[in-house]
Amino acid sequence: MFDLLLINRFNTDSHDMLEEEAQAVIRLTETFDSHEIARICSVALLAVQMALVEEKNFENEYHKYQQHIKDHPEDMEDLEFGI
Numbered sequence: 001m002f003d004l005l006l007i008n009r010f011n012t013d014s015h016d017m018l019e020e021e022a023q024a025v026i027r028l029t030e031t032f033d034s035h036e037i038a039r040i041c042s043v044a045l046l047a048v049q050m051a052l053v054e055e056k057n058f059e060n061e062y063h064k065y066q067q068h069i070k071d072h073p074e075d076m077e078d079l080e081f082g083i
Contacts, residue, residue: 028037047058069076 028040032040050056050058050061
């Protein structure tokens with residue numbers, strides 16, 4: 001039942017994007033483990049919070065981070081541990 005409500009929500013809010021959103025969910029589940037999906041969801045919620053509370057744009061902040069890493073590679077997170 002929850003699955004049908006979720007699809008109905010996509011369908012009600014954005015009829016033209018239903019297929020695109022469904023494909024994004026399918027791609028997530030085929031590509032990432034559940035803990036990685038949870039991390040992606042956490043970042044998405046953080047992006048919303050940044051926009052509402054701090055009036056920051058996630059895309060702009062991400063590009064600033066990427067530039068910082070180019071300028072200071074020593075600050076890059078340790079990918080060996082999946083951080």
